[in-house]
Amino acid sequence: MDGLSDPTLLIERAYVGGAWTGEPEVEVTDPATGEVVGRVPNLGAEAATAAVEAASRAFKPWAAKLAKERSAILRRWYELIVANRDDLALIMTREQGKPLAEAKGEIDYAASFVEFFAEEAKRINGDTLPSHRADARILVLRQPAGVVAAITPWNFPAAMITRKCAPALAAGCTVVVKPAMETPLTALALAKLAEQAGIPAGALSVVTGDAKPIGEVFTSHPAVRVVSFTGSTEVGKLLMRQSASTVKRVALELGGNAPFIVFDDADLDAAVEGAMVSKYRNMGQTCVCANRIYVQAGVYDAFAEKLVAAVAKLKVGRGVEDGVTQGPLITPKAVDKVERLLADATAKGAKVLTGGGRHALGGTFFEPTVLGGVRQDMAIAREEAFGPVAPLFRFETEAEVIDYANATEYGLAAYFYARDVGRIFRVGEALEYGMVGINSGLISTELAPFGGVKESGQGREGSQRGVDEFVDIKYLLVAGLAG
Numbered sequence: 001m002d003g004l005s006d007p008t009l010l011i012e013r014a015y016v017g018g019a020w021t022g023e024p025e026v027e028v029t030d031p032a033t034g035e036v037v038g039r040v041p042n043l044g045a046e047a048a049t050a051a052v053e054a055a056s057r058a059f060k061p062w063a064a065k066l067a068k069e070r071s072a073i074l075r076r077w078y079e080l081i082v083a084n085r086d087d088l089a090l091i092m093t094r095e096q097g098k099p100l101a102e103a104k105g106e107i108d109y110a111a112s113f114v115e116f117f118a119e120e121a122k123r124i125n126g127d128t129l130p131s132h133r134a135d136a137r138i139l140v141l142r143q144p145a146g147v148v149a150a151i152t153p154w155n156f157p158a159a160m161i162t163r164k165c166a167p168a169l170a171a172g173c174t175v176v177v178k179p180a181m182e183t184p185l186t187a188l189a190l191a192k193l194a195e196q197a198g199i200p201a202g203a204l205s206v207v208t209g210d211a212k213p214i215g216e217v218f219t220s221h222p223a224v225r226v227v228s229f230t231g232s233t234e235v236g237k238l239l240m241r242q243s244a245s246t247v248k249r250v251a252l253e254l255g256g257n258a259p260f261i262v263f264d265d266a267d268l269d270a271a272v273e274g275a276m277v278s279k280y281r282n283m284g285q286t287c288v289c290a291n292r293i294y295v296q297a298g299v300y301d302a303f304a305e306k307l308v309a310a311v312a313k314l315k316v317g318r319g320v321e322d323g324v325t326q327g328p329l330i331t332p333k334a335v336d337k338v339e340r341l342l343a344d345a346t347a348k349g350a351k352v353l354t355g356g357g358r359h360a361l362g363g364t365f366f367e368p369t370v371l372g373g374v375r376q377d378m379a380i381a382r383e384e385a386f387g388p389v390a391p392l393f394r395f396e397t398e399a400e401v402i403d404y405a406n407a408t409e410y411g412l413a414a415y416f417y418a419r420d421v422g423r424i425f426r427v428g429e430a431l432e433y434g435m436v437g438i439n440s441g442l443i444s445t446e447l448a449p450f451g452g453v454k455e456s457g458q459g460r461e462g463s464q465r466g467v468d469e470f471v472d473i474k475y476l477l478v479a480g481l482a483g
C-alpha cells in the first residue's frame with residue numbers, strides 16, 4: 001500500500017496463538033475504487049479452536065500477572081497505536097472508505113479505550129461487606145472470567161476491537177477476535193502492535209475467515225466464557241441462541257433506530273450541527289446515527305432549510321482525498337438497502353429535499369440526502385438505513401413525539417434538542433434508550449457506558465462499567481474468626 005511509513009503494518013496473515021499464520025487468500029478491496037488492498041487467510045473452525053485453546057493456555061499466566069504489569073503492557077500498546085496513528089488510519093480508509101480525518105479520529109478513539117483500561121486495570125476492586133455473623137467476614141472478589149471471543153463489524157474497524165479487548169485484557173482475560181472480512185487489515189495491524197507491546201502469545205489472537213464456523217466454535221467451545229459481539233441484531237440473536245448450550249455470558253451491541261428530536265425551543269443552528277455529525281459521520285453507517293429526525297411543527301421549515309444548506313457543503317469522494325467528508329458506502333448491498341428505503345418513502349409521499357440517488361462518482365458512492373414529509377408508516381421509520389439519508393418527520397406535541405420515538409424494538413441511542421429544563425428531564429427520562437444525547441449529536445467517549453436496551457443489546461462498553469462483562473463476582477465467606 002503506497003503511503004505507509006511502516007509497510008510491515010500491512011499484514012496478510014492471521015495471528016493465532018502468537019504465530020502469524022495462513023495464506024493470503026481473501027481479497028480486501030477499497031470500496032472507493034474496487035482496488036485490492038490486501039489479502040487475508042480464509043480460516044475456519046480449526047484455526048478458531050486453536051486460537052481459543054491458545055487463549056485458554058495463556059489465561060492463567062496473564063491473569064496471574066500483577067495488575068500493574070498488565071497495565072504497563074496495555075499502556076505500551078496505547079503508545080504504539082498513537083505512534084502509528086497515520087499508518088493505521090490510512091489502512092482503515094483504504095479498506096473501509098471513511099475520510100482520512102475520520103479514520104484518524106477513530107484511531108484516537110480506539111487508543112483512548114486502551115489508555116483508559118490500562119489505568120483501570122489497577123482499580124478492578126472488590127468489596128468487603130457487613131457480615132451476618134460476628135465470627136465471619138464477607139469478601140467479594142472480581143476475578144477475570146476467562147477466554148473472551150469477540151466478533152467485530154466493519155464500520156469501526158479499530159475502536160470496536162479495542163473497546164472489547166482493552167477491558168478484557170485489563171481484567172486478566174485473554175481474547176480471540178474475529179474481525180469483519182471487509183476490514184481485517186486494521187485488526188491485524190493492531191495485533192502486531194499488541195505483540196510489540198508485549199501482550200503474550202495466545203493472550204490476543206485475530207482469526208480471519210469464514211464467520212459461520214468461527215462463530216460456532218466461539219459460541220460452543222467450553223473454554224470460552226464470554227462472547228462479545230457488535231453488529232447486526234440478526235447475527236446477535238443467532239450468537240445468543242448458539243451460546244445458550246454452554247451458558248456463556250453474551251455482550252451484544254446491535255442495531256439502532258435513533259430518534260433525533262428538535263423541539264420548538266431548540267437552538268436551531270446547534271441542532272443542525274448535531275444532526276450533521278450524528279447523521280453523516282461515517283456516511284451514516286453507525287449504529288448510533290440519527291435514523292429518524294423529528295422536528296416540531298413551528299421550526300420544521302426553518303430546520304429543513306438549514307439542514308439542506310449544510311448538506312450541500314458535504315464533499316463526496318475517495319477518503320484519501322483532501323477535503324472529502326463523505327466516502328463510499330461499504331458494499332453494493334448497503335446501497336441497495338438505502339435505495340429500497342428511499343423508494344418506499346417517496347412512493348408513500350415523502351419528498352427528496354436534496355440528494356436522493358447514487359452519486360455521479362459511481363460505485364457505492366451515494367448522494368447525501370434529506371427527505372421531507374416522512375411518516376411513521378414508511379419503512380425508514382422502522383429500519384436502520386445505515387446510509388446518508390436524513391428523513392424529516394413533523395410532530396406537534398411532546399407526548400406525541402415520545403410515543404413515536406419509543407415505537408421501535410430498538411433502544412440504543414436517542415438525541416434531542418431543547419432548552420426548557422423541565423422538558424430536558426421529562427424527555428430524557430421518558431426515552432427508552434441506553435444513551436441519550438441532549439443538545440449534542442455526538443455521545444461517544446471512552447468515559448461513558450455505551451450500550452442499548454430492548455433489541456439493541458445488553459451489556460455496556462467503555463467507562464468503569466466496561467470491565468463488568470469480563471469479570472466474575474465471587475463471594476468468600478471467611479468464618480471461624482471468633483477469639
Ligand SMILES: NC(=O)C1=CN([C@@H]2O[C@H](COP(=O)(O)OP(=O)(O)OC[C@H]3O[C@@H](n4cnc5c(N)ncnc54)[C@H](OP(=O)(O)O)[C@@H]3O)[C@@H](O)[C@H]2O)C=CC1
Pocket residue numbers: 151152153154155178179180181182209210211212214215216230231232233235236238253254255256286287384385386
Ligand atoms: N451495531 C453496529 O454497529 C452494526 C450494525 N450493523 C447492521 O447490520 C447490517 C448488516 O451489516 P453486516 O456487516 O452484514 O453485519 P453482520 O452482523 O453480518 O456482521 C458483523 C460481524 O459479524 C460477523 N458474522 C456474520 N455472520 C456471522 C455468524 N453467523 N456467526 C458469527 N459471526 C458472524 C461478520 O463477519 P463477516 O464480515 O466475516 O461476515 C462481522 O464480523 C447493517 O446494515 C447495519 O444495519 C452492521 C455493522 C455494525
Ligand SMILES: O=C(O)CCCC(=O)O
Pocket residue numbers: 153155156230231285286287288444450
Ligand atoms: O456503530 C457502532 O457500532 C459503534 C458506534 C461508534 C461509536 O460512536 O462508539
